[in-house]
Amino acid sequence: KRVVCLAGDGIGPEVMQSAKRVLQVVERLYQHKFHLQDELFGGAAIDEAGQPFPARTLAACLASDAVLLGAVGGPRWDQAAERPEKGLLALRKALNVFANVRPVQVDEAAAHLSPLREEIVKGVNFVVVRELTGGIYFSFPKERTAEQATDTLTYTRREIERIVEYAFRLAQSRGRKVTSIDKANVLESSKLWREVAIEVSARYPDVELEHLLVDAAAMELIRRPSRFDVIVTENLFGDILSDEASVLTGSLGMLPSSSHSESGPALYEPIHGSAPDIAGQGKANPVAMLRSVAMMLEQSFGLEAEAQAVENAIAAVLKAGHSTADLGGTETTVSFTDRVVQTME
Amino acid sequence: KRVVCLAGDGIGPEVMQSAKRVLQVVERLYQHKFHLQDELFGGAAIDEAGQPFPARTLAACLASDAVLLGAVGGPRWDQAAERPEKGLLALRKALNVFANVRPVQVDEAAAHLSPLREEIVKGVNFVVVRELTGGIYFSFPKERTAEQATDTLTYTRREIERIVEYAFRLAQSRGRKVTSIDKANVLESSKLWREVAIEVSARYPDVELEHLLVDAAAMELIRRPSRFDVIVTENLFGDILSDEASVLTGSLGMLPSSSHSESGPALYEPIHGSAPDIAGQGKANPVAMLRSVAMMLEQSFGLEAEAQAVENAIAAVLKAGHSTADLGGTETTVSFTDRVVQTME
Ligand SMILES: CC(C)[C@H](C(=O)O)[C@@H](O)C(=O)O
Numbered sequence A, B: 001k002r003v004v005c006l007a008g009d010g011i012g013p014e015v016m017q018s019a020k021r022v023l024q025v026v027e028r029l030y031q032h033k034f035h036l037q038d039e040l041f042g043g044a045a046i047d048e049a050g051q052p053f054p055a056r057t058l059a060a061c062l063a064s065d066a067v068l069l070g071a072v073g074g075p076r077w078d079q080a081a082e083r084p085e086k087g088l089l090a091l092r093k094a095l096n097v098f099a100n101v102r103p104v105q106v107d108e109a110a111a112h113l114s115p116l117r118e119e120i121v122k123g124v125n126f127v128v129v130r131e132l133t134g135g136i137y138f139s140f141p142k143e144r145t146a147e148q149a150t151d152t153l154t155y156t157r158r159e160i161e162r163i164v165e166y167a168f169r170l171a172q173s174r175g176r177k178v179t180s181i182d183k184a185n186v187l188e189s190s191k192l193w194r195e196v197a198i199e200v201s202a203r204y205p206d207v208e209l210e211h212l213l214v215d216a217a218a219m220e221l222i223r224r225p226s227r228f229d230v231i232v233t234e235n236l237f238g239d240i241l242s243d244e245a246s247v248l249t250g251s252l253g254m255l256p257s258s259s260h261s262e263s264g265p266a267l268y269e270p271i272h273g274s275a276p277d278i279a280g281q282g283k284a285n286p287v288a289m290l291r292s293v294a295m296m297l298e299q300s301f302g303l304e305a306e307a308q309a310v311e312n313a314i315a316a317v318l319k320a321g322h323s324t325a326d327l328g329g330t331e332t333t334v335s336f337t338d339r340v341v342q343t344m345e
């Protein structure tokens, strides 16, 4: 299995180091061989190669079985001709990973850190499925004059259909409920979105479909988050709502994500950013990255037992009271990873 | 002073009744004369006149000194040719009320109802200034075929400038900090927005300007809401974020809003919806509507003492432990209003 590792910027290289160690343990314990290939990406690639997503990195990703990403960006590159984020958008488009999947689950170890009252976050367990390669991020024309600027938001029936299908299939393996989020009282693209969602739902009679307007959804995520099972929404709404949702859990450092195409390699990354303020200090929580590794083992390689072993080891270490500073603990990125590795062994 | 009253749908007529009673008390106590004129709007107008914003209502609003709005919409009109929301958008555009102002303040009486932990919501006091007549709500082309749908998001420099100016002037009378929210790492319109915000800020050296990406803002509103003073953002982001922000306070039934044009009549309305589930039962909390009245007295008519009297009466009644069911109390819309009226007298 060829895995391209894009460590990226800030704390990216530190958590990527953890990921590699855990993958090596999986190799040893379960007799697998992962070919791990480092490539330049983001600000690091701007520094070394003059652009955030060099052709060599692109070629390696396309030829891989899965891509692991640390984090990109930082104030250092704010004035760059092409910013690190451009590279991220280009990577998503190149891999055609239209389905971004973000599980939102409240860990016992972090529940006290949630800004929400305990009775509201208790038992929260849902997944946000965000459309990742369409909408206003990628539509044309984008126009800019001195006097005005224009963005375009286009969705095709096909684009909506495949992401909604993805959400329904996921819901079948979970709580059998899909919440489709749009702004159908204002946007043409949302009207089409809602129509297609209704059409798709007819093919999944065992899954309940509800519609929510994006403004109402922003409220419901805080008021009654336990009502959600699978949320599906378009690119920009998904950006906003998945970040809002991640705060519920009390630690951004715990949440993984995966992004899937129809057939090519998938992309796995923690939802947290590059956190330049704590970079290089060994403070980063590696859990989000390690859980992204677990998602890769299961979803790209079908290695369920191995994925479960990683998840179980993380849970056991947390349960034993060990955690990094973001959760109030005293572990470093390395010492926390040591404990996960020891537990697995 | 001519005030057009658009009671609208659901609980709209009930809270409008409270507003009128309080305005009559203000007339009597302070020797003013308000000419209150009822007009059809929303679903009620669809039922009576076949459309949500009849020409007669438009003419009355344009000829008024201020417009009070209850609430519009409800499932009954979901299949209408023109839905009630269309009327609301047309009203905003007709009055050219580009600046929607929503104070977000945590009342002691409702703090225990906030889904957020007490230490996080304590002392929260900020204002969301939402651009209300531009952006993706009103830009063209909007296109729809069987296979795809397109919306357009355009902002002109002038549109951005006037709303950002509005926010800076407001900040001068408050905490002297403006948080401008955009998605400048992806959208052309946001890049222009950010440029103009920086230009405008040069004219207000006494006010601090910070920029926040919309996804980060959705997180910060829950993580550290007390960091905000004046938030300014474009129409759709403002729709999402102001609704998210309103949940912090624990009761949507408490929050007023005002919408201002450059010179014509302003529009005042509670932020809550028409709540068809409790309509006609006397359960609606009239506080948001009464506070909208107080905003009108102060902002449209310069009647500061009168506005303060309304605010003080509401605060006193709440402090004495009287509230409607949404706050855990036993008052009805009418009996709560009785108490406010008695306190004022
Ligand atoms: C960096 C940015 C372009 C990106 C996005 O908006 O998609 C980020 O916020 C994310 O959610 O991964």
Ligand SMILES: CC(C)[C@H](C(=O)O)[C@@H](O)C(=O)O
Residues within 6 Å of the ligand: A185, A186, A215, B085, B088, B089, B239
């Ligand atoms: C009803 C709808 C069109 C409206 C909006 O999106 O502006 C509402 O959500 C609001 O915020 O007043």
